[in-house]
Amino acid sequence: MRIGHGYDVHRLVPGRRLVLGGVEIPHELGLLGHSDADVVIHAVIDAILGALGKGDIGALFPDTDEKYKDIDSRVLLEKVFKMMVIEGCRVGNLDVTILAQRPKLAPHIPQMKAQLAHLLACEESRVNVKATTEEGLGFTGRQEGIACHAVVLLID
Ligand SMILES: Nc1ccn([C@@H]2O[C@H](COP(=O)(O)O)[C@@H](O)[C@H]2O)c(=O)n1
Numbered sequence: 001m002r003i004g005h006g007y008d009v010h011r012l013v014p015g016r017r018l019v020l021g022g023v024e025i026p027h028e029l030g031l032l033g034h035s036d037a038d039v040v041i042h043a044v045i046d047a048i049l050g051a052l053g054k055g056d057i058g059a060l061f062p063d064t065d066e067k068y069k070d071i072d073s074r075v076l077l078e079k080v081f082k083m084m085v086i087e088g089c090r091v092g093n094l095d096v097t098i099l100a101q102r103p104k105l106a107p108h109i110p111q112m113k114a115q116l117a118h119l120l121a122c123e124e125s126r127v128n129v130k131a132t133t134e135e136g137l138g139f140t141g142r143q144e145g146i147a148c149h150a151v152v153l154l155i156d
């Protein structure tokens with residue numbers, strides 16, 4: 001068994017889409033990034049790469065490479081999933097915590113879980129996604145950005 005942790009942050013700005021866990025969420029602000037800035041999928045990718053001992057998302061998919069400009073982060077996760085399978089691993093369980101003051105994410109969590117389970121070819125019961133505010137404190141509290149932690153257990 002192998003365990004990995006991933007953490008990512010993206011800045012909230014006007015004029016960008018808000019995509020979390022592969023789900024587009026209506027909001028007046030979106031996340032800024034070289035890709036679609038899906039902070040949830042980025043944290044999941046880093047957790048898997050951590051468990052595999054294979055570095056991090058920026059090393060694998062550099063933000064200086066035009067081919068990743070505005071890319072759907074689900075495509076990046078598909079690539080990392082293939083690496084995981086080549087290493088003989090499958091998901092034991094995945095636990096995700098999104099730090100966001102707004103918008104209310106609870107209504108979108110079932111769809112995020114379904115997306116992640118689909119992308120990782122595992123049962124939905126192996127994936128947990130939760131959200132918390134930071135009670136108005138810090139950069140997430142001021143709605144300057146959204147952060148996400150992910151912990152994954154891989155079975156080899
Ligand atoms: N962006 C968010 C943040 C939180 N929630 C849900 O609200 C509940 C209370 O949050 P706390 O900040 O007090 O932890 C919690 O159960 C979250 O699921 C949300 O939907 N969207």
Ligand SMILES: C[C@@]1(CO)OP(=O)(O)OP(=O)(O)OC[C@H]1O
Nearest residue numbers: 033034035057058061062063068
């Ligand atoms: C995903 C990549 C590549 O498009 O760009 P960003 O969307 O800026 O995201 P980040 O979390 O900084 O990580 C890695 C990148 O190189």
